[in-house]
Amino acid sequence: MEPWRTVAEEGAQDWQLDHTRAPVATKIVVAGGFGVGKTTLVGSVSEITPLRTEALMTQASEDTDDLTATPDKLTTTVAMDFGRITLDDDLVLYLFGTPGQQRFWFMWDDLVRGAIGAVVLADTRRLDECFAALDYFESCGLPYVVAVNHFEGTEEFTAEDVREALTVPEGIPVLIMDARRRIPVVETLLALVGHALELTPA
Helix, strand or coil, rough: CCCCCCCCCCCCHHHHHCCCCCCEEEEEEEEEEECCCCCHHHHHCCCCCCCEEEEEEEECCCCCCCCCCCCCCCCEEEEEEEEEEEEEEECCCCCECCCCCHHHHHHHHHHHHHCCCCEEEEEEEHHHHHHHHHHHHHHCCCCCCEEEECCCCCCCCCCHHHEEEEEEECCCCCCEEEEHHHHHHHHHHHHHHHHHHHHCCC
């Protein structure tokens, strides 16, 4: 332990001990279809124990939740996922994962309030399920990036293939990543922050 640090300060980053400046707290939304990996993404990078609002799936949802692509899925997010990651000395991201099912979309307006941008997760086996999120963020003018969560055993596509299939405009980043792996997720979040900054008036 450095001699000038107290026991309580051990392990803290330098910016946390500089009381003349405060970190920039930024809100990011993670959206996409049902079972695409939003909860996994938040959990893979969060430096705190993620807040999850998952409920067991029951027979009552059989007619509305298609489990064809995710047969082993036993739970579903019914409100939101929440996590936090420090990307730089003075940049802290708060991640809010949206529920994927249409019956919970009424909560999106509250979840996106104050966000600088969104990550739209896509699964190439069911790209059509992310159109709702793309339309939503286009209509409200919130900057977004598209991140393809590549699942093992599925066909690989290039970012340009996905861009064309989803008709994502040029200038909006499209990335191929794995929501289980920290580094690709961090790179996706950095791409969103950079994209949002580019669109922010000087």
